[in-house]
Amino acid sequence: MKLDLKVVEDVAHLARLGLNEAEKEQMREELAPILDYFEMLNELDTSHIPPTAQVISVQNLMRPDEVRPSAPAQEVLANAPFREDNYFRVRPIFEK
Amino acid sequence: MTVATETEYEVVIGLETHIQLQTASKMFCGCSADYANAAPNSHVCPVCLGMPGVLPVINSKAIEYIIKLGLALHCEIPEYSKFDRKNYFYPDLVKGYQISQFDLPICINGWLEIEVEGRRKRIGITRIHQEEDTGKLTHTNLNGEEVTLVDYNRSGVPLMECVSEPDISTPAEARAYLTKLRQMVRWLGIGTGNMDEGALRCDANVSIMPKGSKVFGTKIEIKNMNSISAVHEALGFEIKRQEEELQAGAVLKQQTRGWDEEKRVTVFQRLKEGSSDYRYFPEPDLPPLQLQADYLAQIRTSLPELPEARRDRFIQEYDLSLYEAELLTGSRATADWFEESLGEEKTPQRARATANWILNELFAHLKEKGAELDEAKIQPRQLASLIDLVQKGTITPKSAKEVFEEMFATGREAAEIVKEKGLPQLSDEAALATVVDKVIAESPKAVADFRAGKEASLNFLIGGVMKATRGTANKDVVTRLLREKLS
Numbered sequence: 001m002k003l004d005l006k007v008v009e010d011v012a013h014l015a016r017l018g019l020n021e022a023e024k025e026q027m028r029e030e031l032a033p034i035l036d037y038f039e040m041l042n043e044l045d046t047s048h049i050p051p052t053a054q055v056i057s058v059q060n061l062m063r064p065d066e067v068r069p070s071a072p073a074q075e076v077l078a079n080a081p082f083r084e085d086n087y088f089r090v091r092p093i094f095e096k
Numbered sequence: 097m098t099v100a101t102e103t104e105y106e107v108v109i110g111l112e113t114h115i116q117l118q119t120a121s122k123m124f125c126g127c128s129a130d131y132a133n134a135a136p137n138s139h140v141c142p143v144c145l146g147m148p149g150v151l152p153v154i155n156s157k158a159i160e161y162i163i164k165l166g167l168a169l170h171c172e173i174p175e176y177s178k179f180d181r182k183n184y185f186y187p188d189l190v191k192g193y194q195i196s197q198f199d200l201p202i203c204i205n206g207w208l209e210i211e212v213e214g215r216r217k218r219i220g221i222t223r224i225h226q227e228e229d230t231g232k233l234t235h236t237n238l239n240g241e242e243v244t245l246v247d248y249n250r251s252g253v254p255l256m257e258c259v260s261e262p263d264i265s266t267p268a269e270a271r272a273y274l275t276k277l278r279q280m281v282r283w284l285g286i287g288t289g290n291m292d293e294g295a296l297r298c299d300a301n302v303s304i305m306p307k308g309s310k311v312f313g314t315k316i317e318i319k320n321m322n323s324i325s326a327v328h329e330a331l332g333f334e335i336k337r338q339e340e341e342l343q344a345g346a347v348l349k350q351q352t353r354g355w356d357e358e359k360r361v362t363v364f365q366r367l368k369e370g371s372s373d374y375r376y377f378p379e380p381d382l383p384p385l386q387l388q389a390d391y392l393a394q395i396r397t398s399l400p401e402l403p404e405a406r407r408d409r410f411i412q413e414y415d416l417s418l419y420e421a422e423l424l425t426g427s428r429a430t431a432d433w434f435e436e437s438l439g440e441e442k443t444p445q446r447a448r449a450t451a452n453w454i455l456n457e458l459f460a461h462l463k464e465k466g467a468e469l470d471e472a473k474i475q476p477r478q479l480a481s482l483i484d485l486v487q488k489g490t491i492t493p494k495s496a497k498e499v500f501e502e503m504f505a506t507g508r509e510a511a512e513i514v515k516e517k518g519l520p521q522l523s524d525e526a527a528l529a530t531v532v533d534k535v536i537a538e539s540p541k542a543v544a545d546f547r548a549g550k551e552a553s554l555n556f557l558i559g560g561v562m563k564a565t566r567g568t569a570n571k572d573v574v575t576r577l578l579r580e581k582l583s
Contacts, residue, residue, distance in 0.1 A: 014373065016185055053178045053378035059386040065119045065157035068126030071141045084238065086136040087245035090187045092235060 002028045003035070103343070105304040107335055108312060109264035111327075113277060115256045116229060116295040117161045118287045122252035123228045124152030124195065124382075131249035132293065144252035146191030151381050154179075158254035159202070159385065161286040162226050163395050165256065166203030168280055168402055169221050173392055177202045178384040179226075183375045187246050188230035196257075198376040201225035202385070208260075208280075209404065210272035219273050220261030229253040262301070267331035274298060274324045276403075283403055283428045291323050298327050304338050313338070314348035318362055320355045330355040334362050406431055414438075414447035423455055429469050430454070437476035449483050457497065461504045473507030474500075482510040490514065494567040518568075525577065528561070528569060532577045535560040546582055554578060 008027045012019045019027065073086050082089040122129050125143035143150045166173055180198040206221035231251040235244050258277065264270050278289040278296055288295045298321055303313035318334055321327045334353070341348060353362040401409070403425045410421040410431075425431045437450050458479070462472060482503065486496045491514055502513045535557055536543055542560075546553040554575070561574045 014183075014375065054380070054382075054384050056383065058383040061383045062154045062156035062159065063126075065121050065155050066126060067121045067128045068141075070127045070139050071145075073135070073138055076137050076140050076145065084243070084245055086138070087234070087247055088137070088187075090244045090246060092242035093187060093233065093244045 110262035117254035123254040136247040139249040169206040171203035171206030179379040196227035197225035229255040415444035
């Protein structure tokens with residue numbers, strides 16, 4: 001079964017993927033079995049099991065409120081594709 | 097008789113308030129949270145930069161603080177709570193998601209009481225959850241090119257989001273709610289609550305519907321309000337705008353609008369996306385919180401006496417008016433100052449005198465100087481000794497104001513200033529009698545008028561004596577002496 005084209009486009013947008021028409025068609029085919037596979041999980045009755053948010057049995061792992069040294073600015077900015085003084089520079093964005 | 101020609105509308109407002117917590121370090125790493133004056137990107141590390149493979153660790157102080165606020169706002173603190181990832185692509189967060197809380201926040205179902213025009217009302221608190229603040233974007237033009245510069249010092253600073261129920265019906269109620277919320281944050285000492293610095297930020301959701309309607313109107317969100325008065329004004333503008341749109345037959349669309357501080361209008365920003373777009377899922381890198389009863393009890397015990405309780409106690413214990421008590425509990429510092437100044441002398445009379453000095457003289461002087469209470473040079477116990485001097489009759493209330501000026505300016509002791517200025521109150525009858533005789537001799541007309549039955553002339557003569565003694569004469573003694581000598 002193929003996915004609705006709209007679903008593919010929405011998911012691509014959320015992941016910021018620019019897909020051409022051929023790729024969208026390919027995704028319609030390839031995504032469907034993945035979703036079907038997860039759909040299988042719905043066959044199990046989980047009504048009596050609380051949702052699992054965490055698989056390790058640790059709780060309340062916290063640290064005291066103490067300041068520790070930050071990274072040196074040169075290291076911080078070393079990997080920045082674009083910088084301006086000690087700022088990261090990105091394409092103009094005016095509104096979220 | 098007036099006939100209503102226009103539909104009357106009911107206003108529904110809910111507020112989402114982001115509050116920075118004043119911790120030393122960030123929410124999930126040890127970087128300093130004090131970003132205000134730091135050089136760009138100097139308070140960052142692999143964790144708050146979202147480098148691969150790093151692990152966040154919860155700041156215990158932040159959890160303690162949010163629980164404090166929750167308890168103060170009558171919230172339930174469920175035993176189990178967890179963090180979630182809120183996914184979005186925007187350069188203010190490096191990770192591509194914000195660590196926040198989705199379905200199991202730390203505080204739920206509380207309330208905050210406000211009072212508007214003498215009417216008390218409880219505004220429900222839906223939830224308060226813990227998250228991390230984002231980086232700061234600066235939009236600028238560099239050599240003709242529009243660019244955005246990013247500083248991640250603020251990224252990861254502990255931030256709470258407090259969501260109210262849509263119980264607010266007027267801009268004035270919204271203002272009262274925010275004022276109370278900010279007062280509480282400051283009272284608990286968990287944040288500065290300074291809106292102009294972004295330490296407290298408020299978004300408002302407002303909709304209107306015809307009076308009596310069961311169907312809510314279209315919810316419109318307003319952002320970018322940088323002060324409590326801006327929230328008040330923006331809501332007033334937006335309600336009127338929506339009314340006019342509806343009256344004109346328009347259909348409102350769910351949208352986000354921004355408050356334009358200069359033009360004093362709300363401006364369309366974008367249509368609203370659904371929350372599912374954030375694809376929340378449990379944060380796998382953080383273990384859940386299991387908040388035990390004894391831990392919560394310990395925090396509850398550590399809470400100071402809260403503003404309303406203290407206000408009511410001031411009214412009961414010191415016989416102050418509601419107005420005075422409200423002002424004196426406007427901040428914890430003021431309430432502490434007042435009670436410290438009272439010391440052990442907790443009589444209503446003393447309390448009234450102390451309240452008057454603080455609310456009139458001290459506040460006026462601070463306001464004039466644009467200073468805060470903690471910057472005042474005069475100390476609570478010093479004010480107490482000034483009041484002692486007045487009550488013992490050592491100086492007149494008029495001289496006391498002069499002494500206060502000096503104390504406020506220099507922080508010196510009252511007794512010292514009184515001595516230096518030669519201000520002790522003249523109660524010595526022999527000394528005063530000389531002055532009284534002199535004034536009588538110099539004011540034949542007033543004396544004649546008084547003897548002819550004009551009682552007001554006595555005040556003129558008293559004034560003469562006060563003037564001659566630079567306001568230091570004991571008025572009661574002067575009055576008695578004058579009456580004796582003129583009868």
